[in-house]
Amino acid sequence: MKYIWLSICAFLIFLMVFYFYNVSKEETVVKYFPIAEDVTFDKAETLLSYQEGEGDDEYEVGWKTSSKSTEPVYLRQDVSLLYVNGRLKGVVNKWKENEAKLTKHSTLHGEETKKYEAISFHHGEVHKGEDVINSIQATTYDKLYIVDSPHSKRMAFKNAESKEEEEWQNKLDHSIHQQLEVQWDGLKSYYQIPQGQYEQVPLTDLHSFNEENPFPYTSSEQYNRISGQLWEGLYKNYVLGIKDAKSKHPIQSYIPLLLFDKNGKHLMVLYEDDQGEKHQLIQYY
Known part of the structure; x- marks a missing residue:
C-alpha cells in the first residue's frame, strides 16, 4: 500500500512539473532578440476567404496564416487574432522547432452582415552557436466584408468595388x-x-x-x-x-x-x- 501511494505521489509530481514546464515554455515562446541579418521571411501572409454554407442563411469564412523563413530556425511561431465586428472571436497559435514553414487553416461558421479582420505576428528565434540569439519577425493582416441582407444578394469583398459595396x-x-x-x-x-x-x-x-x-x-x-x-x-x-x-x-x-x-x-x-x-x-x- 505504501509503495502504491509513493508511486501515485511521484506520478502527480511528474504531472505538475510537466505542466508548469509547458506553460512556462509557452509563455516565453514569443521573445524579441536583435534582428537576424542573414535570415529573413520568404513569405508571410494572413488570408480571409468567403465560402458558401450549407443553408441560405449561413456561410463559412476561411482563416489562414502561413509563413516561410529562408532556412529552418530554432523556433518558428505564428500567432493570429480574428476580430468580427470589432470583437475578438478567435486566436490561432502555432509553433514548431527547427522548422522554416508554418501553415494553419481554420474555418468559421458565419451568418448575417459582418466585417472580419485578422492580424498575425510571424516570429522566428534564430540560434547561431551557443551564445548568439537573433530573431525574425513580420506582421500581416487581412479583412473581409460579408453582406448577408434579405434586401440584396449576398456579397463578399475586401475592398469596395461598386457603389453598393462602398x-x-x-x-x-x-x-x-x-x-x-x-x-x-x-x-x-x-x-x-x-x-x-x-x-x-x-x-x-x-x-x-x-x-x-x-x-x-x-x-x-x-x-x-x-x-x-x-x-x-x-x-x-x-x-x-x-x-x-x-x-x-x-x-x-x-x-x-x-x-x-x-x-x-x-x-x-x-x-x-x-x-x-x-x-x-x-x-x-
Whole structure:
C-alpha cells in the first residue's frame, strides 16, 4: 500500500512539473532578440476567404496564416487574432522547432452582415552557436466584408468595388468605429489618460507600420525593437489571456487601443476582458 501511494505521489509530481514546464515554455515562446541579418521571411501572409454554407442563411469564412523563413530556425511561431465586428472571436497559435514553414487553416461558421479582420505576428528565434540569439519577425493582416441582407444578394469583398459595396463598407466601418470609440473613451477615462498627449492606433492597424513607416513619434531605427517587444508583451498578457480562478480571457472583448506618447518615450495598450476588467500595459522605449 505504501509503495502504491509513493508511486501515485511521484506520478502527480511528474504531472505538475510537466505542466508548469509547458506553460512556462509557452509563455516565453514569443521573445524579441536583435534582428537576424542573414535570415529573413520568404513569405508571410494572413488570408480571409468567403465560402458558401450549407443553408441560405449561413456561410463559412476561411482563416489562414502561413509563413516561410529562408532556412529552418530554432523556433518558428505564428500567432493570429480574428476580430468580427470589432470583437475578438478567435486566436490561432502555432509553433514548431527547427522548422522554416508554418501553415494553419481554420474555418468559421458565419451568418448575417459582418466585417472580419485578422492580424498575425510571424516570429522566428534564430540560434547561431551557443551564445548568439537573433530573431525574425513580420506582421500581416487581412479583412473581409460579408453582406448577408434579405434586401440584396449576398456579397463578399475586401475592398469596395461598386457603389453598393462602398455603402455597405462605410456603414459597417462607421458602426464598428462608434462602438470602439465608446469602449476606448471609457478606458482612457478610467486610466485618466491626458487628452492630446498620445496618438491612438487600433491593434488591427499594426500591419501598416514598418521600418520605412515607423510607429508615431519613433524612428526607423527603433521600429524592430519596439514592434518585437510590443508583440512579446501582447502575447504574454493578452494572447494567452488572463488565467485565474474565474477563467477570464479577452475573447469577445473589443480591439485593444494602442497609445503612442507624443514625446516618443513610451506606448500604452488598453483593453478590457470579457468579464469587464480593464487592463493597461506600458512599454518604455
